[in-house]
Amino acid sequence: MGKILIVDDTLFMRTLLKNILFSGSHDIVGEAENGEEAVEKFKSLKPDLVTMDVVMPKMNGIEALKEITTMNPSAKVIMCTAVGQEQMVKLAIKSGAKGYIVKPFQAPKVLEEVQNVLKQ
Amino acid sequence: MKSLPAKIDNNGSWVAANIQLDEKIIHLPEPMKVDIPLKSIDDLQQKKNILELSVKGKEGQIYRIASVPKALTILKKVILMGCSGYRLMAYFMSPAIRGGVMIKDAKWEKGAIVVLKSRIWFVGQDSQICLPIMDVSAIEKTTRDVQGKKTEVVKIDHVETGEVTTSYVLCPPTTLEVLFNYLTEATKDISMDQDLDPISAQVAMLVYSGMDTHAIENMLNSTNPEIEAIYDKMIELGMVEVVLTRREVKLTTKGVRFVTEAVKPPTN
Numbered sequence: 001m002g003k004i005l006i007v008d009d010t011l012f013m014r015t016l017l018k019n020i021l022f023s024g025s026h027d028i029v030g031e032a033e034n035g036e037e038a039v040e041k042f043k044s045l046k047p048d049l050v051t052m053d054v055v056m057p058k059m060n061g062i063e064a065l066k067e068i069t070t071m072n073p074s075a076k077v078i079m080c081t082a083v084g085q086e087q088m089v090k091l092a093i094k095s096g097a098k099g100y101i102v103k104p105f106q107a108p109k110v111l112e113e114v115q116n117v118l119k120q
Numbered sequence: 121m122k123s124l125p126a127k128i129d130n131n132g133s134w135v136a137a138n139i140q141l142d143e144k145i146i147h148l149p150e151p152m153k154v155d156i157p158l159k160s161i162d163d164l165q166q167k168k169n170i171l172e173l174s175v176k177g178k179e180g181q182i183y184r185i186a187s188v189p190k191a192l193t194i195l196k197k198v199i200l201m202g203c204s205g206y207r208l209m210a211y212f213m214s215p216a217i218r219g220g221v222m223i224k225d226a227k228w229e230k231g232a233i234v235v236l237k238s239r240i241w242f243v244g245q246d247s248q249i250c251l252p253i254m255d256v257s258a259i260e261k262t263t264r265d266v267q268g269k270k271t272e273v274v275k276i277d278h279v280e281t282g283e284v285t286t287s288y289v290l291c292p293p294t295t296l297e298v299l300f301n302y303l304t305e306a307t308k309d310i311s312m313d314q315d316l317d318p319i320s321a322q323v324a325m326l327v328y329s330g331m332d333t334h335a336i337e338n339m340l341n342s343t344n345p346e347i348e349a350i351y352d353k354m355i356e357l358g359m360v361e362v363v364l365t366r367r368e369v370k371l372t373t374k375g376v377r378f379v380t381e382a383v384k385p386p387t388n
Contacts, residue, residue, distance in 0.1 A: 012322060012325075012339075015339050016325070016326065016329055016331070016339065019331060019335055019339060020329065020330070089222060089265075090265055099221075100221075100222045101220045101221050101222070102217050102220045102221070102222065102286075103220065104220060104284075104325055104328050104329065105219060105220025105221070105329060106219035106220055106283060106284060106328065106329060106330055107329055107330035107331075108219060108283075108330065109218060109219025109220055109221040109283065110219070110220065110221070112219075112221065113221045
């Protein structure tokens with residue numbers, strides 16, 4: 001079970017992820033709605049894992065991922081994006097993402113991926 | 121001509137036989153003694169170790185052949201490459217995404233895509249993957265990064281044991297268009313011709329993600345009758361089906377009495 005920071009610009013997606021992660025007995029230590037806030041909360045909350053949306057205002061998920069992995073190269077970040085943006089995978093993996101989920105997603109698979117990344 | 125050990129369903133009883141096959145015909149020996157031209161086969165499905173071949177022209181004519189996996193793999197490949205379905209040489213990646221999670225070791229396989237009456241088959245060097253058309257939830261064109269280049273591909277989503285699984289097909293642009301149109305036509309029965317209002321769309325997304333009614337009510341800050349009304353609409357549109365009906369109850373006088381008694385301290 002891990003302490004998780006959820007980053008997504010839509011309340012709906014954050015709530016959905018929160019419900020899924022709660023059902024897997026994870027602790028949600030914080031939420032952020034853009035990349036800047038994500039970087040700040042990562043510093044202060046020190047989560048075990050971050051779920052990071054890619055397309056967000058102010059600072060996008062890839063930029064936030066780069067800042068987070070510069071701060072902590074072993075940070076565990078799962079990128080989360082919509083169908084059709086899968087080409088971002090390579091960029092995200094190159095930037096240090098440990099996993100990738102595509103919206104819409106199904107709860108058991110999300111929990112499996114979170115578990116896999118937490119074990120790494 | 122190849123010979124494969126198998127059992128053939130002969131009017132309900134399984135008969136051991138060596139079936140013969142070449143690039144044009146499957147020969148089922150005695151007691152059936154039938155030649156099945158590959159071109160007459162318009163559907164193929166596998167149920168565990170049994171292959172079901174459907175032959176066009178003769179209504180309801182189905183042949184069932186059981187064998188070991190290795191023999192069935194050979195037989196399937198010969199049938200799929202010679203039958204009367206829509207066939208296209210292509211690269212495919214299946215599965216590429218399962219339940220929203222990318223499959224890390226997914227790779228492009230060279231082979232063919234074959235669209236039959238009720239099934240889409242991917243035929244690779246060593247694997248044959250089947251997607252029932254009735255389980256296909258979406259067909260669309262999208263772009264993928266292929267060897268560093270953004271390339272147009274056809275994306276096929278299908279539901280497999282409750283999980284939405286995504287496969288990709290890659291072929292030259294002109295054939296890709298033809299394939300996309302063909303698949304869209306083959307799966308038109310499952311397409312939605314009506315838009316949902318935003319709240320209903322959110323409910324659909326939450327159901328997709330595996331949320332139960334109670335969680336949906338909490339997440340959307342809605343009442344049970346509101347969610348029930350949305351379910352009714354979705355049932356009418358054929359988008360969902362009822363799998364469980366929960367009940368809310370209140371205690372009768374007898375129940376209240378039981379609880380009251382149950383909490384009394386024991387008397388000696």
